[in-house]
Amino acid sequence: MMIMAAMTATVPEFLTPKLKSTSMYFNSHGYKIGVSVSQLGWRRFLNPSSSSRVFAVSDVNKLVTEFDPNIPLERASTPPSSWYTDPKFYHFELDRVFYGGWHAVGYSDQIKDNRNFFTGRLGDVEFVVCRDDNGKIHAFHNVCSHHASILASGNGKKSCFVCPYHGWTYSLTGSLVKATRMTGIENFALNEMGLKPLRVAVWGPFVLLKVIQATSRNGEVETDGFVASEWLGTSVGRLSQGGVDSSLSFICRREYTIDCNWKVFCDNYLDGGYHVPYAHKGLMSGLNLETYSTTIFEKVSIQECGGGSKAGEEDSFNRIGSQALYAFVYPNFMINRYGPWMDTNLVIPLGPKKCKVVFDYFLEPSLKDDEAFIKRSLEESERVQMEDVVLCESVQRGLESQAYDKGRYALVEKPMHHFHCLLHHNLKL
Numbered sequence: 001m002m003i004m005a006a007m008t009a010t011v012p013e014f015l016t017p018k019l020k021s022t023s024m025y026f027n028s029h030g031y032k033i034g035v036s037v038s039q040l041g042w043r044r045f046l047n048p049s050s051s052s053r054v055f056a057v058s059d060v061n062k063l064v065t066e067f068d069p070n071i072p073l074e075r076a077s078t079p080p081s082s083w084y085t086d087p088k089f090y091h092f093e094l095d096r097v098f099y100g101g102w103h104a105v106g107y108s109d110q111i112k113d114n115r116n117f118f119t120g121r122l123g124d125v126e127f128v129v130c131r132d133d134n135g136k137i138h139a140f141h142n143v144c145s146h147h148a149s150i151l152a153s154g155n156g157k158k159s160c161f162v163c164p165y166h167g168w169t170y171s172l173t174g175s176l177v178k179a180t181r182m183t184g185i186e187n188f189a190l191n192e193m194g195l196k197p198l199r200v201a202v203w204g205p206f207v208l209l210k211v212i213q214a215t216s217r218n219g220e221v222e223t224d225g226f227v228a229s230e231w232l233g234t235s236v237g238r239l240s241q242g243g244v245d246s247s248l249s250f251i252c253r254r255e256y257t258i259d260c261n262w263k264v265f266c267d268n269y270l271d272g273g274y275h276v277p278y279a280h281k282g283l284m285s286g287l288n289l290e291t292y293s294t295t296i297f298e299k300v301s302i303q304e305c306g307g308g309s310k311a312g313e314e315d316s317f318n319r320i321g322s323q324a325l326y327a328f329v330y331p332n333f334m335i336n337r338y339g340p341w342m343d344t345n346l347v348i349p350l351g352p353k354k355c356k357v358v359f360d361y362f363l364e365p366s367l368k369d370d371e372a373f374i375k376r377s378l379e380e381s382e383r384v385q386m387e388d389v390v391l392c393e394s395v396q397r398g399l400e401s402q403a404y405d406k407g408r409y410a411l412v413e414k415p416m417h418h419f420h421c422l423l424h425h426n427l428k429l
């Protein structure tokens with residue numbers, strides 16, 4: 001059974017989106033210049049003269065409209081290469097794609113016990129997630145209120161967060177409990193200088209974050225069902241049936257930094273198995289590509305494939321089993337369930353031409369001590385990842401070539417077309 005428990009933090013008024021400004025200019029980080037409350041939800045007062053890389057919103061809009069989601073896949077061209085290379089498009093995209101809706105950022109075992117915490121980054125938002133002494137889960141912007149140092153790093157167990165810069169100390173509920181050497185400072189109230197909250201939920205084995213408060217639900221407490229349906233839509237049942245649940249044991253994490261735009265990695269995942277026979281010959285023998293199918297949900301696409309000949313071979317090593325399910329959760333999270341394994345891939349944008357992909361591996365508990373099986377499975381998986389890294393970096397170089405602007409889709413690339421349509425929907429003005 002899926003465990004679904006949503007934990008929410010009350011979001012103060014200052015974090016609610018205010019989009020009344022009609023300012024038409026963005027700086028290089030995609031924030032509207034002259035807007036006192038940005039789409040990110042906290043105050044930014046930007047001086048146009050302070051940025052040398054000011055750009056007009058119409059420039060970005062022009063790039064967005066170069067892809068038309070109303071043209072069916074059979075006649076459509078892919079988005080232009082500028083979507084994958086242009087710094088101003090990248091910063092605009094962070095605001096529009098990553099700061100609304102729920103996003104997977106970690107797995108629930110990372111905050112299994114009281115005082116556990118982990119840190120990470122969602123777009124340009126540095127965050128820390130923790131479980132307090134009463135078992136309640138919180139998420140905060142991981143930024144010290146004093147001079148903005150990143151507060152916590154890595155993951156582990158802590159009774160409080162002590163800033164490494166000047167020692168200001170915050171409780172696990174986000175309150176500032178100690179501000180060193182502030183005696184004599186006027187108009188200074190500890191209780192006004194706590195960490196800024198983010199919304200957090202746990203769904204199945206995954207920890208989710210949301211940066212912006214949904215306008216229509218301002219102040220309401222979400223139910224488990226609401227989080228599930230907002231994040232996964234009607235794919236929830238199919239994922240549960242396919243074995244995506246909390247019954248598996250976390251085994252390990254692997255991270256890959258790749259010299260490509262984050263969407264190149266997603267596109268590669270979403271080509272309906274098109275590249276498998278050419279680029280993953282080892283993987284191909286474990287899959288029966290004749291059975292490949294794709295189902296499109298609202299913000300999720302699920303590719304499925306039966307196991308290959310290895311399944312019947314004597315002495316065959318078979319990590320994939322009889323069925324593999326590859327779910328893409330828009331915009332940047334993949335859930336792969338095959339045989340006794342589940343691995344998740346979180347694609348973290350690090351710049352217009354760089355991303356990090358975090359692989360978390362989970363295994364049926366009965367096999368978690370089978371070191372030989374785990375080692376061999378991870379080696380096979382690693383080989384596939386390295387093959388994909390080469391492909392993605394090659395595509396990025398090609399996207400930067402003058403020879404290329406837009407491509408075409410094959411019919412099997414339906415999930416990729418769906419991804420591009422969702423992006424367009426988020427990006428259009």
Ligand code: FES
Pocket residue numbers: 144145146147148149163164165166167168
């Ligand atoms: S920046 Fe954190 S204590 Fe100074």
Ligand SMILES: [Fe+2]
Pocket residue numbers: 268275279280384388
């Ligand atoms: Fe691949």
